[in-house]
Amino acid sequence: MNTLRHGASMLTDWRAAAGRFEAEIAKAVLGQDRAIRLVTIAIFARGHVMLEGDVGVGKTTLLRAVARALGGAYERVEGTVDMMPTDLIYHTYLAEDGRPRIEPGPVLARAEDLSVFFFNEINRARPQVHALLLRLMAERSVTAFNREYRFPNLQVFADRNRVEREETFELPAAARDRFLMEIGMEAPRDAQARRSLVFDPRFHDTDRLVGEVAEGVLDHAGIGGIAAAIQHAIQASPEIESYVLALWEALVRPGEAGIRLPGIDMAALVQGGASPRGVAFLVRAARVRAWLEGRDWLVPEDVRAIFPEVMAHRVFLEPVYEMRRATIVPDLCRAVFETVPAP
Numbered sequence: 001m002n003t004l005r006h007g008a009s010m011l012t013d014w015r016a017a018a019g020r021f022e023a024e025i026a027k028a029v030l031g032q033d034r035a036i037r038l039v040t041i042a043i044f045a046r047g048h049v050m051l052e053g054d055v056g057v058g059k060t061t062l063l064r065a066v067a068r069a070l071g072g073a074y075e076r077v078e079g080t081v082d083m084m085p086t087d088l089i090y091h092t093y094l095a096e097d098g099r100p101r102i103e104p105g106p107v108l109a110r111a112e113d114l115s116v117f118f119f120n121e122i123n124r125a126r127p128q129v130h131a132l133l134l135r136l137m138a139e140r141s142v143t144a145f146n147r148e149y150r151f152p153n154l155q156v157f158a159d160r161n162r163v164e165r166e167e168t169f170e171l172p173a174a175a176r177d178r179f180l181m182e183i184g185m186e187a188p189r190d191a192q193a194r195r196s197l198v199f200d201p202r203f204h205d206t207d208r209l210v211g212e213v214a215e216g217v218l219d220h221a222g223i224g225g226i227a228a229a230i231q232h233a234i235q236a237s238p239e240i241e242s243y244v245l246a247l248w249e250a251l252v253r254p255g256e257a258g259i260r261l262p263g264i265d266m267a268a269l270v271q272g273g274a275s276p277r278g279v280a281f282l283v284r285a286a287r288v289r290a291w292l293e294g295r296d297w298l299v300p301e302d303v304r305a306i307f308p309e310v311m312a313h314r315v316f317l318e319p320v321y322e323m324r325r326a327t328i329v330p331d332l333c334r335a336v337f338e339t340v341p342a343p
Contacts, residue, residue: 011233011291014226018044018292021069021217028065028209029058030197031188038183038309039066040292043155043218045284046227047180048137050122050313051159057185059159063118064210071216072115072153075106079124085132089144107142108149115153115220122158123168130175137178153220173273173316180281181306182313227288234287236298239343244303248279250336251311259335264321264328273316282310300342308333 018040025036035051039062042049051059067074077088088107095101103109107117119125119133133156136142141150158179160168176182188194197203236244250257252274255266286302293302312329321328 008233010226011229015292015294017218020214024069024213024217025062025065028213029062030203031190031193032058032062032185035062035183035185037292038181038306041285041288041306042180043070043223044227044230044288044291045180045281046155046224047281047285048156048178049158050176050179050182051157051185052182053159053185054187057187059185060120061206061210062185063116063157063159064206065213066157067116067118068210068213068215069217070116070220071218072220073110073113074116074118075110075114076118076120077106079119079121079129081124081126083125083129085128088129088132089142107136108144112149112151113153114151115155117154117156119156119158121160123160123171125169127169127172130169130171134172134175134178137175152224176313177273177275177278179313180285181309183309230291231284231287233296234290234298235296236283236287237343240298240300240303243300243340243343244279244283246340247303247307247336248274250340251315251332254332254335257336257339259332259339261328261331261335268318269321269328269332271316271318273314274311275314278311278314282307285310304337304342307337 022036022040025039026033029036039049043066051063053059077083086105088105090102090105090108092100092102104111107114117136122130122133132142136151136154137156140152140154141148143149156179188197203209250259252270254261254269259266261269282303285306286298289302289305290296290298308330312333315329315332316322317325317328
């Protein structure tokens with residue numbers, strides 16, 4: 001009984017810390033409450049995050065603020081068309097004596113204390129770089145200099161803008177599937193938030209803005225343990241389990257579920273994706289959402305609240321529809337919710 005009380009108290013304390021974490025991020029990123037909540041869910045679900053949006057909406061500012069409040073070692077790289085996989089592991093240079101030197105690159109520079117690895121404009125990097133990143137994300141380890149480096153606390157955050165297409169490379173399906181969430185960011189719609197972003201000088205100095213975020217609000221080394229505790233503490237009823245499986249079935253086989261979208265052959269829409277791993281990630285994220293809301297059981301809204309960000313990028317369409325996925329997949333997700341009755 002004492003152990004149960006201690007566990008409940010620990011979860012309560014961490015939930016309060018998560019609230020402070022979100023409040024600190026909100027100091028630097030105005031009008032993005034949903035994105036902040038989704039990133040918080042991803043952190044406690046131990047998942048990697050992709051941010052996508054137009055230029056200048058605050059993607060980089062959000063991730064810099066997250067890294068500061070999360071604590072631990074932080075490294076950042078800029079995606080470029082000439083980047084090679086080895087650039088992540090080491091870099092070479094000529095020392096003052098004229099001899100070549102090798103030093104650890106951004107992945108190894110902070111060794112196993114690395115907490116946040118931020119890949120800016122990831123779609124500018126070549127597929128060879130994505131392949132190395134895939135192992136880092138999937139196994140939280142890399143092999144270099146005849147040894148294996150492990151990063152138990154690592155979370156990868158990446159961003160890309162959806163405007164520029166020249167000199168960019170689409171991430172392969174396997175790499176996209178390793179991101180727990182793909183979160184879209186847009187400029188805030190609230191009039192007062194828009195006014196502040198444009199006219200308040202405080203939001204014009206990004207470095208100072210991020211510097212106002214408290215450091216190490218969360219104990220990054222303890223997140224793995226609390227993440228596991230959350231998964232065991234939040235229960236799913238048989239009805240919720242059936243609901244999740246029904247959503248999954250409707251998403252993968254929309255035609256058989258009776259879903260119809262205008263001008264689309266539903267039997268030939270979905271090529272694949274939405275694997276068991278993806279649905280397991282959905283449940284992990286939903287449990288974290290329930291915990292943040294102060295419950296120890298799942299409700300349908302926990303699943304619905306994170307469904308598009310967790311599942312949409314895992315659905316692979318037939319090539320004839322792929323160019324229109326930005327409109328088709330959101331419509332498909334909405335139709336799935338409308339078709340599958342909630343318990």
